[in-house]
């Protein structure tokens with residue numbers, strides 16, 4: 001597959017998630033960590049927001065990171081000036097391209113929309129800046145109009161065009177077709193930006209890449225507007241493990257990064273969240289645990305260490321004798337089949353009462369209780 005650039009937007013679209021507000025230290029820490037693990041580009045925020053944001057973006061810009069930094073701007077010259085004042089040299093300029101957006105924001109005056117885009121690209125290019133253009137709501141735009149906007153952006157000096165599934169309404173097949181059309185018609189690279197309103201953000205991001213997009217927007221933990229964006233950890237690991245594309249990202253540190261962003265966004269990651277959820281390498285069910293005890297790849301797509309986890313085998317309502325015996329044997333306890341079954345019965349009962357799996361201490365206590373019960377029984 002072709003080379004792929006990860007352009008992470010945790011600090012822009014991620015932070016747009018309702019209720020999320022990073023402070024200066026958090027923005028700097030997240031940018032530094034993204035850079036440390038090898039993320040290629042970072043969309044650092046929206047300088048037009050004013051003082052606090054520009055202060056944080058300028059601080060990131062002064063860190064001298066390896067990652068390329070982009071400021072997000074409307075097609076408004078004062079937005080671009082604000083980005084320049086932060087020391088940014090790469091501008092992302094966004095313009096609505098669907099009828100519904102142009103009606104709401106530009107009273108349907110698409111010529112004025114295009115004029116504003118042209119003026120802002122020219123302004124940035126004339127100031128020696130690298131420019132990318134984002135077609136906001138590309139997925140609901142008239143396809144011919146979208147193509148025209150992208151071609152104009154290219155002609156006016158943009159170096160990349162972003163296809164945005166702003167409200168997450170495409171499936172991977174439609175994403176592939178739409179992105180392919182742009183990739184075929186443009187000489188500049190295409191970037192894919194997806195949302196998770198139907199739970200398809202990562203699948204659609206991969207479909208865009210399969211169609212030829214060479215750059216992809218991600219956010220850590222899939223943080224972002226409404227149901228969020230394509231998750232960095234999911235896109236990186238899918239590319240690595242499904243497509244064999246190694247992006248040079250230090251994947252064993254993805255978990256640390258996830259925890260950093262979860263803390264800064266005051267939002268917990270669901271246990272079943274792909275790659276970074278705490279259950280991703282936990283096995284409780286009897287048949288699974290039995291398989292994993294023989295060979296972990298029976299029920300794991302790759303090793304937990306590859307993304308910073310360690311495998312966990314836990315007993316609970318769905319466990320079987322093999323797991324119970326194995327855990328007890330690690331603690332020097334060897335039971336016969338009948339004793340193991342009675343411990344397992346007690347595990348099931350206690351797990352239902354506690355509505356969770358049991359800790360190893362709780363399992364050992366159950367063995368003690370069972371032995372006592374048998375002794376007096």
Ligand SMILES: CC(=O)SCCNC(=O)CCNC(=O)[C@H](O)C(C)(C)COP(=O)(O)OP(=O)(O)OC[C@H]1O[C@@H](n2cnc3c(N)ncnc32)[C@H](O)[C@@H]1OP(=O)(O)O
Pocket residue numbers: 013016046048049073074075076094095096104105106116136166225
């Ligand atoms: C799909 C996306 O995620 S787009 C990014 C969305 N992110 C954000 O909105 C977060 C940061 N935003 C902000 O801090 C503020 O909205 C600001 C600073 C950008 C603008 O603030 P305000 O001047 O108070 O305007 P407000 O947010 O109420 O309205 C947006 C204005 O931008 C205009 N606008 C929206 N998109 C664009 C665009 N791509 N290009 C040019 N103008 C645009 C709207 O038409 C409206 O213009 P008006 O003030 O002339 O009516």
Ligand SMILES: O=C(O)CCC(=O)C(=O)O
Pocket residue numbers: 013092093094095133134135136137162164165166167193195
């Ligand atoms: O960059 C753009 O044009 C808009 C990006 C975005 O956040 C979106 O469309 O959801």
